[in-house]
Amino acid sequence: MPIANCKRCGRLYNRAGRDICPECIRQEDAVLLEIRQYLKKHPQANIYEVAEGTNATYEEIVEFLRDGRLILRDNPNMAYPCERCGTLTQSGRLCANCTQVMAKGLGHATATLHRDETQGKRGKGFLSR
Numbered sequence: 001m002p003i004a005n006c007k008r009c010g011r012l013y014n015r016a017g018r019d020i021c022p023e024c025i026r027q028e029d030a031v032l033l034e035i036r037q038y039l040k041k042h043p044q045a046n047i048y049e050v051a052e053g054t055n056a057t058y059e060e061i062v063e064f065l066r067d068g069r070l071i072l073r074d075n076p077n078m079a080y081p082c083e084r085c086g087t088l089t090q091s092g093r094l095c096a097n098c099t100q101v102m103a104k105g106l107g108h109a110t111a112t113l114h115r116d117e118t119q120g121k122r123g124k125g126f127l128s129r
């Protein structure tokens with residue numbers, strides 16, 4: 001079994017699939033449970049409030065949500081930015097829009113859009129040359 005440094009606490013451990021050690025997995029599971037219980041009591045809470053009310057940090061909660069380890073049911077305020085465009089989303093790494101774009105293999109479409117937006121400035125640059 002390969003030995004690795006735990007990504008979370010830095011300790012050496014026998015790597016078995018996950019990139020964090022068994023102790024951290026235990027801690028994470030406990031924190032996840034805490035978050036779920038907090039959300040049950042406070043369904044309207046946002047991520048900052050959950051971070052304050054539990055042992056989890058804001059980043060950890062976002063990571064749980066992005067990894068799909070924390071699934072939201074009726075928590076309209078638990079929104080975090082899409083990794084691609086920054087639009088607030090509630091599941092996965094990307095917002096619904098980006099997920100669709102990526103699924104269609106149109107990864108370039110948004111890039112083109114962004115280019116169009118800056119085209120005006122660039123166009124003037126070309127003219128003044």
Ligand SMILES: [Zn+2]
Nearest residue numbers: 006009021024
């Ligand atoms: Zn660890």
Ligand SMILES: [Zn+2]
Nearest residue numbers: 082085095098
């Ligand atoms: Zn997005």
